[in-house]
Amino acid sequence: xxxxxxxxxxxxxxxxxxxxxxxxxxxxxxxxxxxxxxxxxxxxxxxxxxxxxxxxxxxxxxxxxxxxxxxxxxxxxxxxxxxxxxxxxxxxxxxxxxxxxxxxxxxxxxxxxxxxxxxxxxxxxxxxxxxxxxxxxxxxxxxxxxxxxxxxxxxxxxxxxxxxxxxxxxxxxxxxxxxxxxxxxxxxxxxxxxxxxxxxxxxxxxxxxxxxxxxxxxxxxxxxxxxxxxxxxxxxxxxxxxxxxxxxxxxxxxxxxxxxxxxxxxxxxxxxxxxxxxxxxxxxxxxxxxxxxxxxxxxxxxxxxxxxxxxxxxxxxxxxxxxxxxxxxxxxxxxxxxxxxxxxxxxxxxxx
Numbered sequence: 002x003x004x005x006x007x008x009x010x011x012x013x014x015x016x017x018x019x020x021x022x023x024x025x026x027x028x029x030x031x032x033x034x035x036x037x038x039x040x041x042x043x044x045x046x047x048x049x050x051x052x053x054x055x056x057x058x059x060x061x062x063x064x065x066x067x068x069x070x071x072x073x074x075x076x077x078x079x080x081x082x083x084x085x086x087x088x089x090x091x092x093x094x095x096x097x098x099x100x101x102x103x104x105x106x107x108x109x110x111x112x113x114x115x116x117x118x119x120x121x122x123x124x125x126x127x128x129x130x131x132x133x134x135x136x137x138x139x140x141x142x143x144x145x146x147x148x149x150x151x152x153x154x155x156x157x158x159x160x161x162x163x164x165x166x167x168x169x170x171x172x173x174x175x176x177x178x179x180x181x182x183x184x185x186x187x188x189x190x191x192x193x194x195x196x197x198x199x200x201x202x203x204x205x206x207x208x209x210x211x212x213x214x215x216x217x218x219x220x221x222x223x224x225x226x227x228x229x230x231x232x233x234x235x236x237x238x239x240x241x242x243x244x245x246x247x248x249x250x251x252x253x254x255x256x257x258x259x260x261x262x263x264x265x266x267x268x269x270x271x272x273x274x275x276x277x278x279x280x281x282x283x284x285x286x287x288x289x290x291x292x293x294x295x296x297x298x299x300x301x302x303x304x305x306x307x308x309x310x311x312x313x314x315x316x317x318x319x320x321x322x323x324x325x326x327x328x329x330x331x332x333x334x335x336x337x338x339x340x341x342x343x344x345x346x347x348x349x350x351x352x353x
Contacts, residue, residue: 009103010202011126011141014046015091017109018057018064018082021130027059027067035071038133043076045137049144050151050199052098052158055080056090056107056118078158087114088121098158099266101205101301106141108133144202146195150243160239161267177272177339180237184273186280187345189230189247194219196244197232200263205301207264207274209294209309210323214249214261227252229284233277235268242268246277256327257285259294262305272337274308279334280344282312286330295323 016022022039025031046053053076057064061082068074079097081090087109095102103124109115110130119127126141136142144151168176189197194216201213214222222228233246245265251258259281264274285292294314296306312334314326336342 010144011051011106012100012104012203013052013054013094013098015054015056015094015105015107017114017130018055018059020110021108027064033067042133042136043073046142047076047155048152049147050154051142052078052155054078054094055082056087056094057082058084078155086117088118091118091122091125099269144199146198148196148199150196151199157243164239180239182235182237182271182339183341183343184276185234185343185345186231186277189223189232191220193232193244197247200247200265204263204265205299206266207269207305208302209262209305210297211299211302212261222249235273248277248281250281256291256293259292262294273340275312275334276336276340276342278308278312279336282328282333286333291327293325293327295325297323
């Protein structure tokens with residue numbers, strides 16, 4: 002089996018406004034006009050599933066009003082328009098969207114502002130507004146596949162923000178039980194493979210190995226009978242999160258091996274991270290097979306390591322840079338009461 006470590010992709014492009022998104026300075030009375038190449042980029046990156054936001058020095062209400070007048074306000078999530086440092090605005094955007102700074106790009110016409118962001122946030126990809134025409138060709142802004150989830154990502158993130166706002170008004174713990182979460186676990190079908198590829202390249206914190214698999218290898222595993230390729234989707238009363246979890250299980254003769262377990266960072270606070278893991282453990286126990294899991298440390302995936310350890314996995318080996326852990330099936334965490342779990346996968350015959 003071959004597997005490659007994925008390169009970091011930009012998940013959110015943060016725009017400046019004056020002389021970047023539009024020509025002119027709004028508060029100086031200029032009759033600002035949206036740059037045609039900027040308008041094309043808004044549409045292109047939205048269709049590619051790249052979120053877009055704002056870090057601009059201006060009066061918030063005036064700038065947002067102008068964006069509404071221009072019919073562009075809907076493109077931007079958690080916009081930061083204020084008189085503070087742009088690095089602080091970029092940091093706040095990353096926090097609100099639960100994104101790593103190394104998945105953020107920032108574009109501005111002013112070299113001072115670009116240098117300030119770069120010096121304060123070295124992980125951010127800083128871009129010159131003079132180069133707008135070339136941005137669609139940058140590898141970090143050019144996902145190899147664009148899935149249905151990608152094309153609807155802005156809407157799903159705005160639903161996430163609505164959930165977060167509602168949660169703030171409720172007693173801690175009540176919100177999760179009130180939203181009617183349904184997690185569906187299924188064997189992946191051919192039409193799911195592009196989404197699986199996308200998740201492996203975009204998911205960093207809740208990712209056990211960082212492996213990415215090409216489409217052909219995913220299809221081979223899907224039909225081999227020697228693997229389980231599972232995909233999980235999540236819905237609640239606010240709408241769908243889409244397909245947010247993947248497990249790749251190798252069905253060995255002496256044990257099963259969890260080659261990859263990942264869960265979208267968007268659902269980190271929803272208590273679903275361990276559900277897919279518990280399900281795989283239950284399936285392995287029913288089949289009479291020990292379950293092992295590979296784990297490879299990255300700069301950001303410690304949350305997944307803690308998930309494995311808290312679930313009862315213990316280290317048993319190290320192989321080719323990977324930690325190998327094993328679960329003895331002594332105690333498997335039940336599914337949380339606030340999540341309804343639907344399983345539509347095929348069953349696996351128990352070991353003789």
